[in-house]
Amino acid sequence: MYQMQHVDSFEAWKSLVSSAFVPLHSEPVRAGSFAGSIAGSQFGSVGVMQVEATAHAVRRTENLLAAGDPPHFKLNLQLSGHGMLLQDGRETLLRPGELAIYDTQRPYTLMFEEDFKTLVLMFPQHQLGLPVAQVREMTATAIGTEHPLGRAVTPFLRQLAGLLPQLRDPVGHRLAANAIDLLGTLLAAELHDHDDLATDGQHRQLLAIQAYINEHLADPELCPGSIAVSHFVSLRSLHKVFAESGHTVAEWIRTRRLEQCRRDLGDPLQRHIPVGAVGSRWGFPDAAHFSRVFRAAYGISPSAFRAQV
Template sequence: MYQVQHVDSFSSWKALVSSAFVPLCSEPVGAQPFEGTVSGTQLGQVGVMEVAASAHVIRRTEELVAAGDVPRFKINLQLAGHGLLLQGGRETVLRPGEMAIYDTQRPYSMLFDEDFRTLVLMFPQHLLGLPAGDVAELTAVGFGSHNQLGRAVTPFLVQLAQMLPQLAGPVGRRLAANAVDIAGSMLASEIHDRGTLGDGTRLRQVQAIQAYIDDHLVDPELAPGSVAAAHFMSLRSLHKLFGETGHTVAELIRTRRLERCRRDLEDPMQLHVPVGAIGARWGLPDGAHFSRLFRAAYGCSPTAFRLSI
């Protein structure tokens, strides 16, 4: 349900932002009167909220992180005013039209020295479908006009902010999930551009193999051996190549399949599709095996996951 919560005292604001997002420490800037508004809704696993407030500082401290919470990412798209985001030894200026991602499992600070408006997407980290370690290198990095995909994502998110009061039900949930997928594509592009493998040739090889795997997930026979054969290399060479990425080919295949299954299971437009059919759709035709893999990855069976959405 779309809600608008407005306060005109800083003590009320501190309680509001901690309940709307994750526990935070907030501090006023100056002695001027304060007011703030959080408006938005929870669409499936994605919180979509617009924040408008007077100048202040927000901190997610080590102590608050240690208290425990679901690992989440937050993406901010600055709509008006300026701010500064700091995390992991990096900082970025949030200008109108700029966006940045940050991790609620690590300390961060946000400083706003003037009135501002910002759109915030908050969601469990697994929804991005990207290794948290790779995303960690991109927190507090600005994306916007200098990033090709960022230039495409920004107008979509601005439209999403404008549509917030009308977003509801299955369509709203699907649109919010699409927003996270699009943001994930932007981040994946940046991760690839910053590839840390020893040379460009190996990086291009890994990217080509990853693309091949994504294109063949529906094949139940997809396995490291078939991937190696398709790229005219030995299985040993394939494992050596992926040893630099931090995960094996088998892990990548399994993770990508489960990500696609999870996405379809939480899609309200696919509630009519049996759980077993979704597993089979992504190369996991054995229902019991699919259920075991899903439980190991997400802590519950596919059926229980669907019911929890």
């Protein structure tokens, strides 16, 4: 449900911004009056919020990380005004029309020295479908400003911001998921371009195999053996390449399949599809086996997960 909250004091803002996102320490950057508003909706696991406020700074400090919040990424699309994002020893100027991503699991600072408006998407890290360690290499950097995909994603997000007051589930849920898909594609393209400049051939091979797995998740015959054959490598070599990811090949396949199943089960437009059919769609043809591995991964059955979304 769309909600808009407006405050006229900085004390009220400190409470509002922490409750809307994650616990944050807010501080003014100049004396004088303050006004701010947060408007948006929660679509499934994706929060889509438009933030408009007077100049100030927010910090996600080490002691606030101890609150135990689940791991999320936040995407910032600057709509007006300028700001600065700092994380992981990097900093980037936030200009209107530019994107930047940051990680709620590590300290960061957002500083705005003038009035501003920004669109913020907050979503679970797993939803991107990309290795978290690789995405973290791109925090606090301008994303896609020179990339053709970046020029396509930004207008979509601007339109999403304009539609927020009218969006309702289930369409809003689907659009929010589409936005994360587009972001994942953009980040994957940026990572691929960066990887082309790298000299580590084994790392490039890992990314190529992970991309192959993502394209063939629906094939129930997908397994380490079929992947090794498709890439003309031995099973031993395949497992060696995957060692740097921190997962076995089978773990990676299972995790990616379960992420797709969880996404479809949470989609209101797919509630008419039987749970077993969702599992089968993503390579789990045995409904009982699908239910067991889903419960093992998420602590809840597929049916119960769908019911609570």
